[in-house]
Amino acid sequence: xxxxxxxxxxxxxxxxxxxxxxxxxxxxxxxxxxxxxxxxxxxxxxxxxxxxxxxxxxxxxxxxxxxxxxxxxxxxxxxxxxxxxxxxxxxxxxxxxxxxxxxxxxxxxxxxxxxxxxxxxxxxxxxxxxxxxxxxxxxxxxxxxxxxxxxxxxxxxxxxxxxxxxxxxxxxxxxxxxxxxxxxxxxxxxxxxxxxxxxxxxxxxxxxxxxxxxxxxxxxxxxxxxxxxxxxxxxxxxxxxxxxxxxxxxxxxxxxxxxxxxxxxxxxxxxxxxxxxxxxxxxxxxxxxxxxxxxxxxxxxxxxxxxxxxxxxxxxxxxxxxxxxxxxxxxxxxxxxxxxxxxxxxxxxxxxxxxxxxxxxxxxxxxxxxxxxxxxxxxxxxxxxxxxxxx
Amino acid sequence: xxxxxxxxxxxxxxxxxxxxxxxxxxxxxxxxxxxxxxxxxxxxxxxxxxxxxxxxxxxxxxxxxxxxxxxxxxxxxxxxxxxxxxxxxxxxxxxxxxxxxxxxxxxxxxxxxxxxxxxxxxxxxxxxxxxx
Numbered sequence: 001x002x003x004x005x006x007x008x009x010x011x012x013x014x015x016x017x018x019x020x021x022x023x024x025x026x027x028x029x030x031x032x033x034x035x036x037x038x039x040x041x042x043x044x045x046x047x048x049x050x051x052x053x054x055x056x057x058x059x060x061x062x063x064x065x066x067x068x069x070x071x072x073x074x075x076x077x078x079x080x081x082x083x084x085x086x087x088x089x090x091x092x093x094x095x096x097x098x099x100x101x102x103x104x105x106x107x108x109x110x111x112x113x114x115x116x117x118x119x120x121x122x123x124x125x126x127x128x129x130x131x132x133x134x135x136x137x138x139x140x141x142x143x144x145x146x147x148x149x150x151x152x153x154x155x156x157x158x159x160x161x162x163x164x165x166x167x168x169x170x171x172x173x174x175x176x177x178x179x180x181x182x183x184x185x186x187x188x189x190x191x192x193x194x195x196x197x198x199x200x201x202x203x204x205x206x207x208x209x210x211x212x213x214x215x216x217x218x219x220x221x222x223x224x225x226x227x228x229x230x231x232x233x234x235x236x237x238x239x240x241x242x243x244x245x246x247x248x249x250x251x252x253x254x255x256x257x258x259x260x261x262x263x264x265x266x267x268x269x270x271x272x273x274x275x276x277x278x279x280x281x282x283x284x285x286x287x288x289x290x291x292x293x294x295x296x297x298x299x300x301x302x303x304x305x306x307x308x309x310x311x312x313x314x315x316x317x318x319x320x321x322x323x324x325x326x327x328x329x330x331x332x333x334x335x336x337x338x339x340x341x342x343x344x345x346x347x348x349x350x351x352x353x354x355x356x357x358x359x360x361x362x363x364x365x366x367x368x369x370x371x372x373x374x375x376x377x378x379x380x381x382x383x384x385x386x387x388x389x390x391x
Numbered sequence: 392x393x394x395x396x397x398x399x400x401x402x403x404x405x406x407x408x409x410x411x412x413x414x415x416x417x418x419x420x421x422x423x424x425x426x427x428x429x430x431x432x433x434x435x436x437x438x439x440x441x442x443x444x445x446x447x448x449x450x451x452x453x454x455x456x457x458x459x460x461x462x463x464x465x466x467x468x469x470x471x472x473x474x475x476x477x478x479x480x481x482x483x484x485x486x487x488x489x490x491x492x493x494x495x496x497x498x499x500x501x502x503x504x505x506x507x508x509x510x511x512x513x514x515x516x517x518x519x520x521x522x523x
Contacts (some may be wrong), residue, residue: 022392022393061396061398135435136404137404137406137407137409137413137435138409138412138435138436138511139435139482139511141416141510141511142469142482142483142484142510142511142512143467143484143510144469144482144484145466145467145469147466148462148464148466148467148469149469149482151462151464151469152460152461152462152469152470152471152482155460155462156460156471200464200465201463201464201465202464202465202466203462203463203464203466203467203469204461204462204463204464205462206462206464248437250435250437250479250482251471251480251482252435252471252479252480252481252482253433253437253479253480257460257471257480
């Protein structure tokens with residue numbers, strides 16, 4: 001039986017920031033879902049399944065959050081589940097929804113990614129919880145932090161690819177500058193290199209400004225079998241290819257601790273499914289928990305043969321050949337973990353359709369977009385390729 | 392309007408198949424896993440070898456390791472190190488190892504941390520070296 005084609009009928013993202021207005025993750029989830037549903041031209045009764053992405057019960061203090069959100073969103077009766085894969089939770093939820101539709105099981109699936117990563121717990125508590133993203137029985141016994149593990153991985157990467165503090169600064173400046181044009185972004189700022197260099201050293205070479213913030217927020221997608229998408233959404237973007245892969249949870253067991261091998265494999269699988277090459281990607285939302293992780297991702301995704309040159313020449317800038325993280329990425333837009341992968345895919349879909357923020361929208365409609373997310377130090381990787389009507 | 396919760400959790404993690412590794416750490420001994428097919432030695436131990444063989448035996452390493460990559464900053468000092476006799480590398484916390492120290496020893500049980508749990512710490516403490 002031929003797979004059903006999947007259309008992104010609805011896409012929406014709330015503001016990513018630290019909420020101080022008394023609202024809860026249940027409010028943000030509803031806001032994102034209703035905006036996505038409106039764009040989709042579908043009704044609540046059309047939704048067959050709700051898939052919720054949320055990284056940790058410790059963030060929300062709610063086990064089985066999909067059951068609570070199905071009630072809040074008016075989707076009681078639909079099939080519900082939660083998908084979790086660390087930082088990749090949101091993208092894995094997108095994959096799960098798309099695979100359900102491709103299998104013919106459902107016609108319309110709502111995806112909601114949400115996490116209260118900023119307002120419900122203190123920063124040090126969240127940091128402690130993140131340290132359980134790694135093998136608690138082995139690496140965890142060293143007390144290592146996520147920042148330190150990413151720093152060690154980036155140091156290994158620097159042995160293979162000639163990048164430096166200067167390139168970390170370029171990524172930081174670019175993502176935060178893009179975020180100044182995104183009204184939903186947490187950290188839209190113009191940084192000087194000196195400001196970056198003088199921020200607190202966390203774990204060599206990473207300084208405070210090289211890191212993504214902890215944010216609150218939600219994002220939502222309505223995915224539909226293309227054969228059943230509303231007539232007004234027939235030209236909406238489609239899912240062109242999905243790819244996922246994993247790597248050893250132990251950094252030290254990898255043949256190259258600096259290589260995001262799982263991402264490389266996920267990208268190959270997604271490209272094979274979409275029947276395209278990485279060079280055909282016009283825009284990309286890339287997982288930049290740290291500035292160096294973006295450089296490691298560019299390498300693994302095959303988006304550059306010469307990263308230092310491409311960074312200097314502006315290939316990935318707002319007006320470059322392949323803009324990366326127009327939203328600002330995790331570093332600029334923010335990082336409510338469960339929402340991240342869903343927001344990346346929503347951003348790509350809106351850009352492909354010409355519905356994104358005016359100052360960030362490319363002059364001509366892109367053909368192909370890439371959403372890339374991972375969990376751990378790229379232990380769990382998930383890549384989604386989308387095609388616009390121009391493809 | 393907010394609802395305040397305070398959650399205090401106390402876990403007792405069972406060491407499971409990693410028991411020799413964890414017991415070794417409690418004694419200040421680096422206990423690794425050697426594949427009985429390809430003879431590659433992993434530390435921390437890997438259950439299924441990269442050669443796909445599941446059989447292995449526990450072997451004692453000297454506890455001496457050299458630093459491959461290190462990072463320092465407000466989050467502490469950590470390193471990816473190579474223990475002598477191991478074919479994989481290990482993430483450790485560094486204690487009393489200022490740069491350019493490049494060789495250290497697994498910390499002894501007599502200097503465990505305040506929480507009294509096994510720790511993956513590398514140090515140049517001469518007492519730890521002498522104890523081996």
